[in-house]
Amino acid sequence: MTEPIVPDFQKLASFIPPTIGPYVSEADQTFDAETIFDYIDGAGEVYRSYNMKILVARRFHKDGKPDIVVDLFDMGSPEDAFGVFTHDLDGEDAEVGQGSNYKAGLLSFWKDRYFLSVYAEEETAETKGLVFELGRRIDGAIPGRGETPDLLRHLPAEGLDTGRVRFFHNHSVLNYHFFVADTNILLLDQKTDAVLADYGSKDDRSKVLMVAYEDGGSAAKAGVSFARAYMPEAAEKGIVKTENGKWTAVRVNDRYVVIVFDMIAERTAAARLDAVVALMNGRADRMQEE
Amino acid sequence: MMSRKPITRRDFLKVASVGPLAGVLVPAAARTGRSPLPRQAEEKVRVVLVRDPSPLGPGGAPPAEVVQRMLDDAVRALLGERDAVKAWKTLVRAEDVVGIKTNAWRYIPTTPEVEQAIKRRVMDAGVTEDRIAIDDQGVLRNPVFQKATALVNARPMRSHHWSGVGSLIKNYIMFVPRPADYHGDTCADLATLWDLPAVKGKTRLNVLVMFTPLFHGVGPHHYAKEYTWEYKGLIVSRDPVAADATGLRIIQAKRREFFGDDRPLQMTPHHIQLADTRHHLGVSDPNRIELVKLGFEEGILI
Numbered sequence: 001m002t003e004p005i006v007p008d009f010q011k012l013a014s015f016i017p018p019t020i021g022p023y024v025s026e027a028d029q030t031f032d033a034e035t036i037f038d039y040i041d042g043a044g045e046v047y048r049s050y051n052m053k054i055l056v057a058r059r060f061h062k063d064g065k066p067d068i069v070v071d072l073f074d075m076g077s078p079e080d081a082f083g084v085f086t087h088d089l090d091g092e093d094a095e096v097g098q099g100s101n102y103k104a105g106l107l108s109f110w111k112d113r114y115f116l117s118v119y120a121e122e123e124t125a126e127t128k129g130l131v132f133e134l135g136r137r138i139d140g141a142i143p144g145r146g147e148t149p150d151l152l153r154h155l156p157a158e159g160l161d162t163g164r165v166r167f168f169h170n171h172s173v174l175n176y177h178f179f180v181a182d183t184n185i186l187l188l189d190q191k192t193d194a195v196l197a198d199y200g201s202k203d204d205r206s207k208v209l210m211v212a213y214e215d216g217g218s219a220a221k222a223g224v225s226f227a228r229a230y231m232p233e234a235a236e237k238g239i240v241k242t243e244n245g246k247w248t249a250v251r252v253n254d255r256y257v258v259i260v261f262d263m264i265a266e267r268t269a270a271a272r273l274d275a276v277v278a279l280m281n282g283r284a285d286r287m288q289e290e
Numbered sequence: 291m292m293s294r295k296p297i298t299r300r301d302f303l304k305v306a307s308v309g310p311l312a313g314v315l316v317p318a319a320a321r322t323g324r325s326p327l328p329r330q331a332e333e334k335v336r337v338v339l340v341r342d343p344s345p346l347g348p349g350g351a352p353p354a355e356v357v358q359r360m361l362d363d364a365v366r367a368l369l370g371e372r373d374a375v376k377a378w379k380t381l382v383r384a385e386d387v388v389g390i391k392t393n394a395w396r397y398i399p400t401t402p403e404v405e406q407a408i409k410r411r412v413m414d415a416g417v418t419e420d421r422i423a424i425d426d427q428g429v430l431r432n433p434v435f436q437k438a439t440a441l442v443n444a445r446p447m448r449s450h451h452w453s454g455v456g457s458l459i460k461n462y463i464m465f466v467p468r469p470a471d472y473h474g475d476t477c478a479d480l481a482t483l484w485d486l487p488a489v490k491g492k493t494r495l496n497v498l499v500m501f502t503p504l505f506h507g508v509g510p511h512h513y514a515k516e517y518t519w520e521y522k523g524l525i526v527s528r529d530p531v532a533a534d535a536t537g538l539r540i541i542q543a544k545r546r547e548f549f550g551d552d553r554p555l556q557m558t559p560h561h562i563q564l565a566d567t568r569h570h571l572g573v574s575d576p577n578r579i580e581l582v583k584l585g586f587e588e589g590i591l592i
Binding site: 040041045103175182 | 470
């Protein structure tokens with residue numbers, strides 16, 4: 001039995017250096033899942049949806065220069081650290097931590113059960129360099145590494161856009177990335193694990209959505225709920241040609257619901273579902289971890 | 291009991307070609323059972339968009355005298371008065387206690403120039419300074435706001451991580467002790483804030499600040515300067531929903547211009563349409579909004 005993880009503000013703060021270049025840090029601010037709204041308003045809902053535990057925010061200041069802000073989240077698990085990182089995947093790979101990106105003065109990365117945002121309030125050549133230096137130092141200070149969610153191993157490798165794989169739990173975040181329905185027709189909650197992955201190129205984009213439920217009964221119920229709401233004319237068959245001329249199909253496998261969206265043909269939709277189920281059932285080569 | 295039919299992506303696909311706003315508002319439109327197509331021949335509400343090409347100062351606002359002129363021009367056009375002070379006297383009475391609800395967000399605040407331009411005209415209307423307060427996060431503890439008989443609502447337009455956009459309707463969220471209570475369904479029912487006793491029926495004017503709007507956000511703070519632009523405008527209306535809907539159209543147009551496609555906001559700002567169709571706070575349908583444009587037109591996007 002594994003030891004419960006106890007969030008520790010001091011430990012979290014110890015990963016962040018006190019100075020960077022000519023910048024010195026101000027007093028830390030600390031927040032938990034209840035107080036995070038005091039810091040980042042409604043954006044706190046995103047971190048709460050990934051079960052955030054605590055946050056240490058440290059601001060670096062140098063007169064006449066744009067401030068740099070480090071927000072270091074203890075997400076409680078590597079799965080959720082990875083998940084919240086995948087909430088925003090735009091930007092260039094920054095090669096920091098276990099997955100990272102950089103855009104417009106913002107470096108984001110995850111490592112072990114931590115999610116990091118290092119942000120320059122204005123991007124200059126100097127602040128960009130310091131943001132990366134801060135990121136690398138914090139990366140070096142975090143000793144462990146974490147595993148990505150098991151669900152990712154059920155994604156067929158062929159055609160997968162590995163830079164567009166998202167992990168999450170609830171309905172609001174699903175709709176953030178891909179609007180499915182205004183109500184929670186997949187019966188998602190904080191206990192469900194879900195992966196949304198892009199396949200193909202920009203002109204031929206399709207998606208795989210996998211949801212892991214607590215048990216087979218919950219998955220079966222969710223599968224029926226989805227089929228009745230999304231494809232009422234084909235709920236029994238579980239596959240339908242949608243209004244954009246593409247195909248959506250759903251299948252329940254054990255405690256999983258698997259859905260493919262926007263497949264170009266009925267045959268390929270079924271084949272993609274087969275491939276996912278084969279991986280789930282251990283009948284095919286698994287997606288190799290990066 | 292019959293539950294209503296969920297609105298799915300397929301409904302979105304059916305109507306996605308209606309127009310630029312369809313992608314933003316279809317889910318909300320559909321859930322109310324109303325057509326997303328504009329209604330015709332109904333009474334219009336007036337919204338004034340005023341812009342000035344003057345350079346912005348370091349705080350992100352034009353010079354104070356320019357802001358005063360912009361506000362005056364907008365209020366005169368809104369109310370059909372020649373004189374700005376006379377117009378303001380139709381908005382507030384000398385005996386009113388006036389709260390100017392501002393927004394102090396670190397990156398794009400309402401700006402002191404806007405706050406002071408409003409305050410000056412409230413005083414010109416006869417309200418003494420001791421009965422005027424400007425506040426954001428402290429409104430519940432502010433004695434003037436506690437006694438306020440009139441409110442002026444002024445805040446900037448920006449995209450928002452959870453509600454799609456943060457604008458005038460949302461600006462009253464500080465009138466509740468736990469703003470998170472209004473985060474359900476990505477802030478769908480923010481309009482109910484306007485039924486709070488501290489607020490209901492008190493708002494005399496809404497000023498949506500569009501000097502440097504944020505059209506896209508990144509990171510925990512949902513801000514990057516790269517995703518702002520100098521629009522140099524104010525949107526002024528008695529109707530917060532109409533003002534927000536107008537600002538939203540500009541944000542959407544900027545996103546199309548910047549990204550090169552009709553990319554939806556990260557969260558649907560459905561609270562704007564629901565403020566109309568579900569809560570009847572105001573008008574969100576562009577065909578029911580009389581948009582008066584003042585000032586320079588270059589890059590107006592609407």
